[in-house]
Amino acid sequence: MAYILRRLAFYAFAGWVAVTLNFFIPRAMPGNAVEAIMAKFPSLQPSAYHALEAMLGVGHPGSIWHQYWSYLYDISHLNFGISLSEFPAKVSTLLGETLPWTLVLVGTATVIAFVLGTGLGIIAGWRHGGWFDRSLPGLMFFQAIPYFFLALVLIDLLALQVHVFPTGQGYGEGQIPGWNWDFIRSAVDHSILPAFTIVITSMAGWMLQMRNVMITTIGEDYVVAAQAKGLSSRRVVFTYAARNALLPQLQGFGLALGFVVTGAIVMEIVFSYPGIGQLLLTAVTSDDYPLMQAIFLLITVAVLLANLLVDLAMVAFDPRVRTRGAF
Amino acid sequence: MTAALTVVADPGALAAQPQAKNLWRRLPVKAKVGAVVLGLFILAGVIGPFFAPYDPSYQSPSIALSMHPPDAAHWLGTTQSGQDVFSQLLTGIRLTLGLALVVGVIATGLSVIVGVTAAFLGGIWDDFLSLASNVFLVIPQVPLLILLLGYLPQRGQGPTAIVLAALGWPWGARVIRAQTLAIRNRDFIGASRETGEKTWRIIAYEIVPNEISLIAASFVNTVLYAIGASVALAFIGLADVSSWSLGTMLYWAESQQALQLGAWWWFVPPGLAVAFMGTALVLLNTGIDELGNPRLRDAAGTARVGGRRLRPADPTPVLQAVPERRSPLAAFVHSFSRASFYERDGNVPASAGPRPARPGALRPNGRQR
Numbered sequence: 039m040a041y042i043l044r045r046l047a048f049y050a051f052a053g054w055v056a057v058t059l060n061f062f063i064p065r066a067m068p069g070n071a072v073e074a075i076m077a078k079f080p081s082l083q084p085s086a087y088h089a090l091e092a093m094l095g096v097g098h099p100g101s102i103w104h105q106y107w108s109y110l111y112d113i114s115h116l117n118f119g120i121s122l123s124e125f126p127a128k129v130s131t132l133l134g135e136t137l138p139w140t141l142v143l144v145g146t147a148t149v150i151a152f153v154l155g156t157g158l159g160i161i162a163g164w165r166h167g168g169w170f171d172r173s174l175p176g177l178m179f180f181q182a183i184p185y186f187f188l189a190l191v192l193i194d195l196l197a198l199q200v201h202v203f204p205t206g207q208g209y210g211e212g213q214i215p216g217w218n219w220d221f222i223r224s225a226v227d228h229s230i231l232p233a234f235t236i237v238i239t240s241m242a243g244w245m246l247q248m249r250n251v252m253i254t255t256i257g258e259d260y261v262v263a264a265q266a267k268g269l270s271s272r273r274v275v276f277t278y279a280a281r282n283a284l285l286p287q288l289q290g291f292g293l294a295l296g297f298v299v300t301g302a303i304v305m306e307i308v309f310s311y312p313g314i315g316q317l318l319l320t321a322v323t324s325d326d327y328p329l330m331q332a333i334f335l336l337i338t339v340a341v342l343l344a345n346l347l348v349d350l351a352m353v354a355f356d357p358r359v360r361t362r363g364a365f
Numbered sequence: 366m367t368a369a370l371t372v373v374a375d376p377g378a379l380a381a382q383p384q385a386k387n388l389w390r391r392l393p394v395k396a397k398v399g400a401v402v403l404g405l406f407i408l409a410g411v412i413g414p415f416f417a418p419y420d421p422s423y424q425s426p427s428i429a430l431s432m433h434p435p436d437a438a439h440w441l442g443t444t445q446s447g448q449d450v451f452s453q454l455l456t457g458i459r460l461t462l463g464l465a466l467v468v469g470v471i472a473t474g475l476s477v478i479v480g481v482t483a484a485f486l487g488g489i490w491d492d493f494l495s496l497a498s499n500v501f502l503v504i505p506q507v508p509l510l511i512l513l514l515g516y517l518p519q520r521g522q523g524p525t526a527i528v529l530a531a532l533g534w535p536w537g538a539r540v541i542r543a544q545t546l547a548i549r550n551r552d553f554i555g556a557s558r559e560t561g562e563k564t565w566r567i568i569a570y571e572i573v574p575n576e577i578s579l580i581a582a583s584f585v586n587t588v589l590y591a592i593g594a595s596v597a598l599a600f601i602g603l604a605d606v607s608s609w610s611l612g613t614m615l616y617w618a619e620s621q622q623a624l625q626l627g628a629w630w631w632f633v634p635p636g637l638a639v640a641f642m643g644t645a646l647v648l649l650n651t652g653i654d655e656l657g658n659p660r661l662r663d664a665a666g667t668a669r670v671g672g673r674r675l676r677p678a679d680p681t682p683v684l685q686a687v688p689e690r691r692s693p694l695a696a697f698v699h700s701f702s703r704a705s706f707y708e709r710d711g712n713v714p715a716s717a718g719p720r721p722a723r724p725g726a727l728r729p730n731g732r733q734r
Contacts, residue, residue: 052500059509063516175395175648182589182643184596187615187636190624198627250654293536296505297593304507304597308619318508322515322601330515334508341505 041359045349049342056338060331061109065102118332129332132317137336139208140313143229144302147236148295154237155244156287160280162245163252174246181242185305189235193308196231203231206310232302232309240298247290251283258282285356292348296341303337396652402645406638410462413455421453421609432628442630445621453609454634460610461592462642464526468591471530473584476537477576481568483538484545495542498535506532507594514603521605525598529591537583544576582653589646596639611635 076087112118118129162171180188197205209215209224255261256279264278306315314333321329352359392400418440425431425447435442441450483494513528514520548554549572557567573580598604599612602620606613618624618632691699 048499049503051496052503055500056504056509060512063512175398175651178647178651179640179644182647183640184593184600184636186597186600187632187639190615190619190632190636194624194627194629198624246651293502296503297507300505300507301593301597304601307601318511319601322511322603325515327515330512334512337505337508342503345503 041353042349045346049346053339053342056335057110057113060335061106064327064331113335118335119328121326121329129328132329133314133332133336136313136317139311140303140306140315141340143232143306143311143313144236144299147233147302148240148298150233151237151241151298152244152291155241156248156284158241159245159248159287160252160275160283163249163256163283164275164279166249166253166256171249174249177242177245180238181246183239185235185239185301186308188239189232189305189308192231192235204228206308208312228311232305232311235305236298236302239301243294244287244291248283248287251286252279255279255283281355285352288348288352288355292345295344295348296337299337299341391656393652393655395648395655399645399648399650399652402641403649406458406462406642406645409455410459414459417449417452417455419449419452421448421456422607424448432626432631435630441634442628444617444631445623445626445628450614450631450634453614454611454638456609457611457614457635458638458642460522460608461595461612461639464522464529464595464610465588465591467526468529468533468595469584469588471526472533472587472591473537473580475530475534476541476583476587477573477580479534479538480541481545481572483542484549485564485568491542494538498538498542501532501535502539506590507597510594510598511601511603514598519605520603522608522610525595525604529594533587533590537580537587540579540583541576544579545572548572548575578653578656582650585646585650585653589643589650592639592642592646611639 116130118133121127121129121132158170162168162174165171193205196202204227206228208228209221215221261274261279264274269278303313303315303318306313307319310316314336317329318333320326321333389397425443427447430439430443430447432445433439433443433447439449439451441454443449444453479494479498483491510528510532514525517524517528554567554571557571562571595604595610596612596615599606599610600615600619602616604610604613604616606616612635614635615632618628618635623629623631
């Protein structure tokens with residue numbers, strides 16, 4: 039329990055650092071952000087100046103501390119200001135529309151990739167030196183491919199050359215989002231290729247790591263002892279070796295998650311998937327600072343929450359964690 | 366073997382020369398392949414632009430040269446505006462790899478400084494620096510990079526390199542801190558402190574040289590991260606898109622509909638270049654890992670005893686059980702001996718000990734016999 043509390047405190051602290059960075063970055067950068075925005079959008083009325091100031095929190099009356107507190111207040115009430123590119127839509131509304139798409143796609147695909155990669159890593163590590171294990175260097179190639187590049191190639195091969203999958207978008211032309219069978223089928227159809235991309239590229243990493251930890255674990259005395267006792271191979275592999283090898287793997291999962299999620303989000307752009315990635319591209323290309331900041335916070339919070347879940351899983355798997363607090 | 370026995374006045378001279386040679390020979394095959402491929406890319410980055418057949422930015426006015434598939438004049442075809450893809454690729458490799466190497470050097474330097482400082486100062490400094498690296502480890506870097514680069518007034522190689530390096534140190538710092546803590550308590554560090562060595566000297570000459578393989582691994586990892594992040598950032602337009610890097614090539618290919626127009630020669634070469642560079646780095650890193658952890662080594666390189674390959678979980682082999690190799694004459698003489706009588710019967714003489722016991726349960730590959 040103490041361990042969980044410590045981790046909670048740590049993630050709260052990390053979240054606070056992210057929020058604070060978010061507050062200070064616009065102020066630390068050279069030039070006046072409001073002026074820059076006004077220059078980039080000639081169509082904005084001069085009266086928008088104060089609205090922009092309020093939005094970015096730069097023109098607030100009072101000291102920087104006062105601004106900081108009002109900023110924290112806004113964030114805690116999920117008030118991220120107003121989007122510049124989709125004026126006058128609220129940033130929180132835009133996020134609410136796109137988040138479910140990304141959450142379902144990237145979440146499901148990442149979990150599939152992790153489970154599949156870990157499972158195959160167990161096999162490769164157990165049969166160290168077997169044909170499967172020796173074919174691993176080929177997989178490193180997939181580990182090194184940028185997500186969005188594989189997406190381009192897959193679209194070219196499976197959507198344009200052979201018309202197996204749709205080329206992009208989240209659902210078919212003319213479909214109206216809703217909980218009906220046609221729409222769900224269309225959405226699933228459109229998500230297979232993006233999900234496949236995530237699984238292929240991120241699976242290799244989990245696999246290689248699991249294989250390495252497996253090989254190291256197999257050499258431990260307790261695994262040899264378990265074999266000497268005459269336990270079945272399956273029991274030795276899963277209950278003795280894999281369960282212990284899973285701990286570093288889980289820790290690595292938490293730390294690598296940021297990369298996987300951002301890689302997947304950039305990949306969404308290629309598919310014109312109606313998720314956070316598309317929103318991020320809009321924000322970047324149109325210098326929509328409030329949107330960019332909110333997306334950064336959103337991704338950070340998502341990754342921190344996922345890390346917390348990983349820690350809870352660690353507590354479930356590793357009795358040592360329950361007694362000894364690790365940082 | 367004999368070299369170890371010869372007495373040389375200067376032990377340094379003995380160690381220096383063969384070590385460099387041995388290192389390459391001891392390097393696992395994976396690392397060698399990685400090093401060679403990476404070397405080819407570095408070569409392409411250094412001399413490539415001088416051999417580029419065209420100016421990568423030159424837009425051919427001829428309509429026939431727009432989106433032209435690869436042929437003898439343009440090895441990798443042309444873009445929509447008639448630019449030569451091969452020339453862009455050569456220039457792009459230089460820019461991307463150069464940026465990544467610079468980021469790797471700066472970020473690895475930072476992680477060594479932070480890691481060693483944290484481990485040496487200890488106490489509240491250690492707590493603070495560890496906390497900082499752990500926080501920046503969990504905060505996803507690419508969105509933070511996007512935010513930082515988005516607010517910067519001008520986008521280019523310089524700012525990108527600085528921002529990437531500023532966020533690329535935490536992982537290395539964490540690993541190096543742990544290693545420094547382990548080394549710090551060794552006897553030779555205590556000895557040099559007793560002899561009155563200054564702290565900076567201990568760090569520079571005793572600690573850091575003992576962490577070289579770790580630092581190398583961290584450098585390779587950082588270069589990998591820098592390539593991936595810079596290409597992704599350029600792809601979404603957060604770079605100087607008028608310069609040619611692998612990322613900006615992909616940016617232009619995507620924004621000018623290379624995919625929809627079927628111009629695979631436009632987006633495949635830069636992507637493959639990134640993938641191959643990355644593969645080379647991963648191979649190199651795995652090789653370094655294997656150098657430090659013999660268990661990970663390829664089974665092909667593991668010991669064979671009596672024609673059987675040893676697996677990590679196998680019991681220590683009983684070497685006496687391996688039949689001796691005899692010359693034909695010796696075998697003929699041996700066939701009259703008492704021992705040969707037992708061998709023929711499938712029994713092992715008592716003096717030679719039992720054959721290595723390998724019951725099914727002990728076979729780690731799970732095949733029961």
